[in-house]
Amino acid sequence: MSHFLQTYTLSYTPLSPIHIGSGDSYEPANYVIDDGTLYEFDSGGVLTALTEQDRDELNNIVSGRANAAMLMKVQRFFYQRRDELKPWAINSIPVLKGVENYYRERIGKPSNVEGDGSEVIAKLAIDRTAINPVTRQPVLFGSSIKGAIRTALLDHVNAGRSLTDRDADLFRLEGLRQDERKRREREQRNVFPRLNQRLLGFRAGHFELDPLRLLQIGDAAYQMRDSLPAMQVYLSVNRKKELKRDKHGKEIFSQAEGNENLCRRLECSSAWRYRAFSGRLNLQNLADIEQSEKLPNPDSTFTIRQIAQYCNDHYRKILDDELEAMRKRGFLDAGWDRCLQTLLDNAADKFAQGRAFLVRVGRHSGAEAVTLDGVRHIKIMKGNPEYQPHTKTLWLAAETKDQRENLLPFGWLLVEIHPGDGEPADWPELAELCAAQQGPARQWAEKQARQQAETASKRQADEQRRQQEEIARQQRQAEEQAAAQAAEQARLAEQQRLAQLSPIELEFETLLKSLPPAEHDTALLRELENGRWQGEDAKIVAQKIKALMEQARKWMPDFAGDNKQKVKLKQRSQKVCQYLQD
Numbered sequence: 001m002s003h004f005l006q007t008y009t010l011s012y013t014p015l016s017p018i019h020i021g022s023g024d025s026y027e028p029a030n031y032v033i034d035d036g037t038l039y040e041f042d043s044g045g046v047l048t049a050l051t052e053q054d055r056d057e058l059n060n061i062v063s064g065r066a067n068a069a070m071l072m073k074v075q076r077f078f079y080q081r082r083d084e085l086k087p088w089a090i091n092s093i094p095v096l097k098g099v100e101n102y103y104r105e106r107i108g109k110p111s112n113v114e115g116d117g118s119e120v121i122a123k124l125a126i127d128r129t130a131i132n133p134v135t136r137q138p139v140l141f142g143s144s145i146k147g148a149i150r151t152a153l154l155d156h157v158n159a160g161r162s163l164t165d166r167d168a169d170l171f172r173l174e175g176l177r178q179d180e181r182k183r184r185e186r187e188q189r190n191v192f193p194r195l196n197q198r199l200l201g202f203r204a205g206h207f208e209l210d211p212l213r214l215l216q217i218g219d220a221a222y223q224m225r226d227s228l229p230a231m232q233v234y235l236s237v238n239r240k241k242e243l244k245r246d247k248h249g250k251e252i253f254s255q256a257e258g259n260e261n262l263c264r265r266l267e268c269s270s271a272w273r274y275r276a277f278s279g280r281l282n283l284q285n286l287a288d289i290e291q292s293e294k295l296p297n298p299d300s301t302f303t304i305r306q307i308a309q310y311c312n313d314h315y316r317k318i319l320d321d322e323l324e325a326m327r328k329r330g331f332l333d334a335g336w337d338r339c340l341q342t343l344l345d346n347a348a349d350k351f352a353q354g355r356a357f358l359v360r361v362g363r364h365s366g367a368e369a370v371t372l373d374g375v376r377h378i379k380i381m382k383g384n385p386e387y388q389p390h391t392k393t394l395w396l397a398a399e400t401k402d403q404r405e406n407l408l409p410f411g412w413l414l415v416e417i418h419p420g421d422g423e424p425a426d427w428p429e430l431a432e433l434c435a436a437q438q439g440p441a442r443q444w445a446e447k448q449a450r451q452q453a454e455t456a457s458k459r460q461a462d463e464q465r466r467q468q469e470e471i472a473r474q475q476r477q478a479e480e481q482a483a484a485q486a487a488e489q490a491r492l493a494e495q496q497r498l499a500q501l502s503p504i505e506l507e508f509e510t511l512l513k514s515l516p517p518a519e520h521d522t523a524l525l526r527e528l529e530n531g532r533w534q535g536e537d538a539k540i541v542a543q544k545i546k547a548l549m550e551q552a553r554k555w556m557p558d559f560a561g562d563n564k565q566k567v568k569l570k571q572r573s574q575k576v577c578q579y580l581q582d
Contacts, residue, residue, distance in 0.1 A: 004285055008304060008417050011424055012140055012220050012277035013434065015340060015412040017234050017268035017397045019129050019363040020144055026126040026267070028075045032082040033103045036444065038095045038126070038233060045088030048466045052473075054081065068110065068121040075124070076108030087455035087462070091136050094444045095233045098400030099265060102235075126233055126265040129362075137222035137230050138269040140277050140361070145415075146217045148359040149307055150196075151370055152314035153212070157199040160374040167191045171377040171387040188377075195375065201300045211296040214286070215307075220279030227445040228438060229270055234397040236264050236364055239404070241325045241394055254393045263401045266363065271408070272339070272437035274430060275416070304417060305354030311415075312351050315358040318368050322394065322409055331396060333406040339433055346429045347414070356416045364395035364410035504537050508544060521548040525572065528579060542579035549573065 031040045047055065061073045078085065095103075106122035130139050162168065170184045170191060193204070202209035222230055238256035246252055256262045269276070286298045302310075323340075326332035350356035360369040367378040368391065377387040396407040418424035501509065511527065512520045524545045527533070533541050549555040549572070557573040559566050 004289070006283045006285055006304065007421065008281040008283070008419055009421060009424060010145075010217075010220065010279050010281050011275040011416040011418065012279070013275055013414040013416075013430065014269050014271050014273055014277075015343070015414055016271050016336075016408050016410060017232065017266075018140075018271075018361060018411050018413060019127065019266040019268045020138075020141060020361065021363055022128050022130045024128045026128060028107060028124045029071075029078060031126070032079055032085060033095050033100050034082050034086065036095055036097065036100060037448070038093050039082070039086050039089035040091040041085050041089050045090060046085065048462050049084045049088045050081065051465070052469050054084075071121050072108045072110065079107045084462075086451075087458045092448060093231045093233065093267065094229050094441070096235070096399040098398070098403070099233050099235055102265075102400070123261060126267055127363075129231060129267045129269060132221065135222070138277075139222065140220035140269075140279065140413075142217040142219045142279060144361045145220070145279075145359065146212070146215065148315075148361050148365075148369070149215070149217075149311060150212055151372070152311040152359070153302060153307065154196060154199050155314045155372045156310040158195075158372045158374060163191065163195070163375045163377075167194070173386065192375075195372075201297050208294055209296050211300040211302065214284040214296060214301060216280075216282040218280040220277035222276060223278045224273060224276050227449065228273070228441045229444060230273070230276070231267050232270050233265055233267055234408075235399065235401060235403075236266055236395050236410070237398040237401055237403065237407070238262065238393050238395055239329065239331055239407070241329070241392060243329065256393065266397075268397070268410070270441065271336075272434040274434040275424075275427075281417075308351075308354040308357040308415075308417060311357040311359055315360055315369065316351075318360065318366065319358060319412065321368075322366065325394065326396075326407065326409070330405060331394070331407045333408055336408055336437070339437055343414070343430065343433050346433075350416070354417070356414065359413050359415060360411045361413055362411045366394070366411075367391050369411075502540075504533070504540055505544075508541060518552070521545050521552065521554065522572075524548070525576065529575070538579050538582070542576050545576050546573075546580070549576070 026038065026040060030042070031038055033039070041049075050058070058074075058077055061070065061077060064070050064073075103124060106124060110121060130141060131137060132139050170188050173181050173184060176184070197203050197210075200211055202211075207213065224230065238254050240252070240254050240257075244252040281304075283304055286295060286301060289295065289298075291298070323332060323337065327337070347356055360366070368376065371378065376389040378389065378391055380386050380388050380392055395410060397410055398407050414430075416424065416427070498506065498509070508524055512523060515523055524541055528538060528541050528545070546555060549569075554569050555573050556566055556569045557577055559570040561567075
């Protein structure tokens with residue numbers, strides 16, 4: 001590497017579930033959960049998996065009025081056909097049993113009924129973590145990592161100093177009028193950007209002087225090539241750090257703990273995946289560069305070793321404090337805790353040498369992780385919001401909303417620094433610790449492999465059925481087109497024939513149109529006898545009657561027998577003859 005541009009490879013090992021929001025979510029119409037697994041499917045898979053009859057039924061459902069009832073019908077439709085859809089999943093990830101039970105109890109059912117009788121649909125969306133859209137594997141955004149590093153560096157430079165009196169006053173809201181409270185809350189937004197600029201020696205509008213513009217961190221791609229799941233779905237739950245009781249001795253729970261809508265289902269990068277992510281870090285060194293007013297002050301820049309040290313200083317204390325609070329409340333998963341402590345002991349030398357560091361990223365990282373010692377003003381939501389230097393609650397990864405044991409923190413990440421672009425040396429102890437935590441993941445992967453082998457024939461059968469249905473559809477379409485063409489030709493021929501008829505021929509065509517053919521001759525004769533036609537017109541009609549009777553073998557003017565029916569036909573034939581002779 002050049003002296004000016006120092007290049008490093010960063011290896012990332014998630015130590016706990018990590019959710020980096022993407023703004024996207026799994027919706028009940030494009031996933032099903034069954035037997036501990038979430039199966040994601042797309043429209044192509046749906047069309048192939050469903051029969052023609054099922055597709056028609058789905059079209060009928062979605063053609064209705066778009067309301068809660070229609071959405072619940074769609075949910076039930078897909079859930080009832082989960083066995084048909086699962087072989088066509090474009091992605092599958094493990095789901096904890098409690099999350100699956102929550103889904104199964106609510107899919108296609110109302111979660112509540114309003115006072116006016118309207119049904120409220122259950123919230124079954126699952127927030128997605130950031131992924132590579134091509135591989136559908138998770139990704140760690142370089143901006144997330146750099147933001148976490150920036151906080152640690154600012155914390156070091158600030159060294160526990162408090163805000164200026166002017167800025168600190170903005171967080172004192174007690175006894176203020178509402179308009180003054182709102183004014184101060186608006187001005188609070190500028191406090192920490194100003195602090196950031198003051199600590200790093202630059203000012204608004206001159207970000208080229210920000211020393212952290214010399215630090216570039218690329219997005220980290222998922223590297224694992226095994227069959228273990230890269231992601232898992234957890235439930236986020238809120239728990240008080242300290243046990244509080246009311247005057248009756250009953251435990252006081254946090255407001256968020258009793259609000260089911262705040263307990264989100266989150267897709268997270270799986271914990272204990274050995275060097276699951278890898279990315280690049282570039283650091284520009286200005287030591288030998290001529291000083292310029294357009295460059296950051298070299299005295300404000302950081303070396304890679306300082307970055308690692310200050311991150312460890314900042315995040316290790318936060319980690320220890322959080323784990324201690326969880327242990328006291330009995331929340332922490334003991335097995336995870338033991339494994340982490342073993343890792344921290346094993347990594348002590350790497351931490352001290354600046355070859356590895358801890359950061360916390362993503363959702364529910366905790367307000368302490370993104371604020372600085374001495375200037376923390378964390379908004380505590382209660383009757384009258386107030387600002388405190390520490391949070392009162394923890395957001396934890398859980399299986400069920402009522403779970404209070406075996407919980408995990410969110411967002412912890414171990415970062416290793418490797419100079420250059422070469423293959424990093426192995427870390428056997430870390431690999432073994434990760435492997436020891438992967439028992440459930442291996443069981444899930446083995447079960448998925450068996451299911452995929454079993455469903456291969458189902459996919460093939462579905463493809464053949466779909467092809468046959470498409471051939472049949474094309475044949476029906478061709479037949480319908482041919483029938484339509486024949487009908488059009490017949491219409492044109494009939495139109496041409498009618499155009500060639502005389503007025504009187506058109507008249508009795510119209511008269512006979514609504515009658516069965518067997519009655520045509522008698523109907524014309526009846527009208528003829530009633531005087532509808534005279535002269536030559538009468539002869540033309542009589543000639544038509546004779547032709548019809550001959551065609552039907554009713555023309556018998558010379559019959560000599562005594563058959564009553566034929567005698568009647570003889571009489572009718574002779575009446576026609578009279579009109580023909582006149």
